[in-house]
Amino acid sequence: MESIITGRITGLEMLEIGPCKDGYEMGFLIGQRFSRQINSRLSKDLILRNQLLPFARSPRSHTLLKSLSENNKRRYPNYWDELQGTAQGSDVPFLEVLSNLMVRAERSTAEMEVDVLQIMLLNFRKEILPFIPKAEQSSSIDTNDDCSDILVVSDSMAVAAHNEDANVALVGHTYLIKRNLPNGSSFTAYTYAGELPSCAFGFNSHGLAFTLNSVPPSKHEIDAGAIGRNFICRDLLEAQSIDDALTRIHSSEASVGHSYNLIDTKTRRILNVETASRNQLKTRV
Template sequence: MRSFDMESEKLEMFEVGPCKDSYEMGFLIGQRFSQRIKNRVAGDTILQNQLRPFAQTPQSESLLKHLFDNNQSKFPMYWDELLGTSVGSGVPLLDILLINFKKEILAFVPKEGVKSLQDDSSNECSDVLLVAESMAIAAHNEDANVSLVGHTYIIKGILPDGMFFVGYTYAGELPSSAFAFNSNGLVFTLNAVPPAEDEIVGGGIGRNFISRHILEAQGIDDAINRIRSSEVSVGHSYNLIELNTHRIVNVETASKKRISIHEVGETPFFHANMYRHLHISQAQDESSISRLKRANVMTKTTREDFLSILGDADNEKYPIYMTGPLLHTLCTAVIDLDEQTLSIIEGNPKKEEASFVFSLSSMNLINDNLV
C-alpha cells in the first residue's frame, strides 16, 4: 500500500467532499490533477488525431449537439461535475467533453486514414469471474491506449449524505470508466464491447455518465435499473459485484435499451471485449477471440490461477496482459468477496504485489478504508 507524488506520474488517491454541489467536486478534482489532465489531453492520440478534427467538421455539429443536450438534460449534476473539472484544470470544456464521450463519438468518425488508431480503441480490458464455495473472486485487467499510461488517479468522493465511492479514474473523466466500489457494498468493473455499426444510435447517453450514476447505486438491482433507464448510443459490459449477497452478475447492453444479464456461478466466466450472451450483430474482435480461447485452456482453481490468466502474454500478437505498442495494461484489480478486499496491482499480476488494498468490510468508515 503506497501513494505517490505527482511528479512520478504514478497512481495516487485524492479524497474530495462533501461538497456543496457537483460543480465544486469537479472543480476540486480538476484543480488537484490539473497537470495530469493537461498532460493527458496533450498526449492523447485519439483525441488529437480523431476527436478534435471531427469536432471541427460541419457533419459533427448535429451529432455533438444532440449528444451533449441529451446527457446534460438527463444527468445535470454529472454535467456540472465536468464543467467544474474543466475550470479547475484549465483544460477547455470541449476537450473534457470529447474524452468523456469518446466511445459515443468515435463510432461516427470517418475511418479513412485512422484505421490503426480506430482498431485499438475497443480492445480494452479482460475479466475472469467466479462465485463458488471454495472462492468468490472478480479479477480485472484495465487496458488502454499507451498514451494513457501515467494519466490515471483514484478518486474517493464523499457525498453530502455521507455515502462515498472510490473509483479508478482516467484524467479529466468522470469516475469511473474502469472499476470502482461504494459504501453500499457495490463494486463494478467494466469491459468495452463493439456492436456493429448498424447497431449504434447517435446522441444517446454516454457510458461515462451511466457508470458515474451506478457509483451511487444501493446494490446490484438498483445498478441494473440505472443501466436500464438510459438509452445508450453504443454498448457496454458491466460486471456488478454485491458484497452482502456474495453475487456477481455480468450485464451486457446495447442501443434501444437492449440488455442481457448473466449470473456468475461455479463455472469461471471470462469476459474480454465481445458480447458473450446479448445477441446482437457485433464487430469481430480478434484480440478478444484470442484472449477468450487462451483463458479457456488455463487452470482456474485458485486466486493465483486467476492472476496467472490476467498476467498471461503467451500470444505475442494478442496477449491478455498487454505491454504495447498500442495497448497497455495499466493495472489489475482483484475483488475478493471472501476476504472483502479490492487490491490494485501495478505491473504483471503474476509477479507484482498490490500497490493499494482497500477493505470492503468496513464501509461505515468514511475516512479510513485503506488497509
C-alpha cells in the first residue's frame, strides 16, 4: 500500500512516497504533487525555450532524439515509466506523438507539435546541447551549470561538501523526493523539477551517498544517442554499496561524461569517478 507524506525543510518541499506498484505510479505522484513547479520551470527555462525547443523543431534533431528515447527506454524501462508518469501527473505532454513528429519532418516547423518533447528535452539537455550549432546558441543565456565539491578523508573525519551551482532557471524549481522501495530500502534525492531523481545529489538506506559534477565533453567524445546522465544517476539511488555503484557507472554506456563523488557513510570511504563515453572512467580514492 502506498503512502504519501509531504513536508517542508527550510523552504524546500519534500514528498515521501511508496512503496509504489511501479515506476509510472511513482512518477505520477511526483508530477501531481509538484505540477506547479514543473510547469513553471517549463515556461521560464530559457535554455529549454531558446535552444532545446528550437533545435527539436528542426528535422536534423530527429535521429538524435529518436536514438536517445529508444536506447534509454530499452536500458532503463522502469525509469522511463517514471518519466512518463511525471509528465502525466503534471499534465505535461511527453512522447505520445514522437513517432508522428518524425514522420512529419518534411512539414513546416511551425506546424510541428514540439511541446510533446519538453520533459524529454529537460532530461537529455546534456546529451543534446553539444549538437546545437554555436551560431544558434544565445550568448545571453548562461549554460554553465557546473557544481563543485570538497572531499576530505583522514583518520579523524570524512567530509563531502557540495556547492549546487545550478542554472538560475532552477531557482524555486527543486524539491526533495524520499521513496520507500518494495524491498524495504529507501532513497532521498534533491530533484530538479521535471527531471528524474537525482542529477544533483542523494543518498539511500544502504549508506551510499553521491554528489555530481559536470564534465563538459568535446564533441568528438560524445556517443550520440547513448545513455543519458539523468538515467545513470537515477540508477545510482538504488545501488546497494559503493562497489555496486561503481559497477553501475562502468556498465552504463553513457553518451557524455560526468563526475561522480561516491560516499560510503558506513566505512567513511569516498571515491571520485570521472567518466567519458564508451565506458571510459578514472577513479580517484
